[in-house]
Amino acid sequence: MTGSATRLALVRLARPLRARAAVGWAALALGGGALVLGAAAWAVRLGRLEAPYWVLLAWCAALALLAAAAWAAWGALGRLSAGGVAARLEELGAWRRGALTALLDRSAPGTSESLLALADREQADDVARRGRAAAEPLARPVRVLGLAGLGVLVAGVAAFGSAGPVTGPAAALWHPRRAWEATVAPVRIRVAREVVDRGDSTAFVVEALGRRTATLWLRAPGEGWRPRGVRLDSLGRTSVGTGPLQSDLFARVTSGSRSSDTVMVHVRLPVFLGTLAVTAHYPSYLGLDAEPVPTGGDTLLLPAGTRLETVGEATAPLVRAAWLGGGSPARLDVQAARFTGSFVPAASGEYRLALEAAGGAPLSADTVRLPVRLVADSAPRIDVPVPGADTIAPLSLQLPLVLDARDDHGLSS
Secondary structure: OOHHHHHHHHHHHHHHHHHHHHHHHHHHHHHHHHHHHHHHHHHHHHHOOOOOOHEOOOOOHHHHHHHHHHHHHHHHHHOOOOHHHHHHHHHHHOOOOOOOOOHHHHOOOOHHHHHHHHHHHHHHHHHHHHHHHHHHHHHHHHHHHHHHHHHHHHHHHHHHHOOOOOOOHHHHOHHHHHHHHHHOOOOOEEEEOOEEOOOOOOOEEEEEEOOOOEEEEEEEOOOOOOOEEOOOOOOEEEEEEOOOOOOEEEEEEEEEOOOOOOEEEEEEEEOEEEEEEEEEEEOOOOOOOOOOHHHHOEEEEEEEEEEEEEEEOOOOOOOEEEEOOOOOOOEEEEEEEEEEEEEEOOOOOEEEEEEEEEEOOOOOOOOOEEEEEEOOOOEEEEEEEEEEOOOOOOOOOOOOOEEEEEEOOOOOO
């Protein structure tokens, strides 16, 4: 049999100690966890931590502290069991060794049950009578533990509550899943416009989820990387303008240990008109040789039916070339950067040379314009000055006759 009376007396003696110790360990564990989370929240609020994985580290540290406190509490509460209290009281000299612990063990064969019961009742009464005073050395550490747990709990609640865990950066503590997604999410950069003309600008759109800052690296062809710090909004995004660009620009972004791919902004070089020659081929009946005509904007007086031959070349490949004006456009043949063709102006007016580069770059020069005024061919005129009026033929029937024939372009026969 076992000494049940002594065990019950020891249980009653140890119960308040175990309860106070459990409360102390719970306060210590919760306060320690709150301190860890509050310290992390304050570090983020002060800008000491920026990486999104701080939420995961804070929770891991808090849970590890709770687990360590639970393990220590389990061991401490085990030492405050009935058997543990009995052994400790014997070690303190309040009872001789074996006086209490022997009654808690199973009795040896042949032991008198009546004598064992008597000894059990005596020891139970003795424990009830002077056990509280004898257990004072055990209660003192428990009180210290309770006070320490209360202090840590108050400090932890104060640190955690003052860090603003509901609003601001510290509110991320309540979203560990988002923190994990932000931790594994890649850093991205894209360009608002990948191709711009020289002198134009564009913008880089940077995305680094969970971050508040990032480093934008820029370089032109043949140069080294130049870092530029940028601040991100609450979503981890921002837009950075490039300013006027004169050459291609490469960019990438880094944040912590993560890095994005490299993107490029291509700057289209302006297209210039290299050479242009316009030759006028007059109608054959005029008998005039072909001659070049000026392209500086002076008005051209051309006989109707004149054919204008165009030969020119640009500084970049072209996809389309045409003279616009006078109705439908007069398209020219294009071979790389060279264009040729001819057309006959259908009406007086201004004809404009339109060129379209292969890359879409505009023509960086004044538009070539040909103001044309067509002169129609007048009909030949014949006058008879002699005789100037009706007359009577003489008897010889020979009458003097004078003919005056005229044409604006001359007579051949």
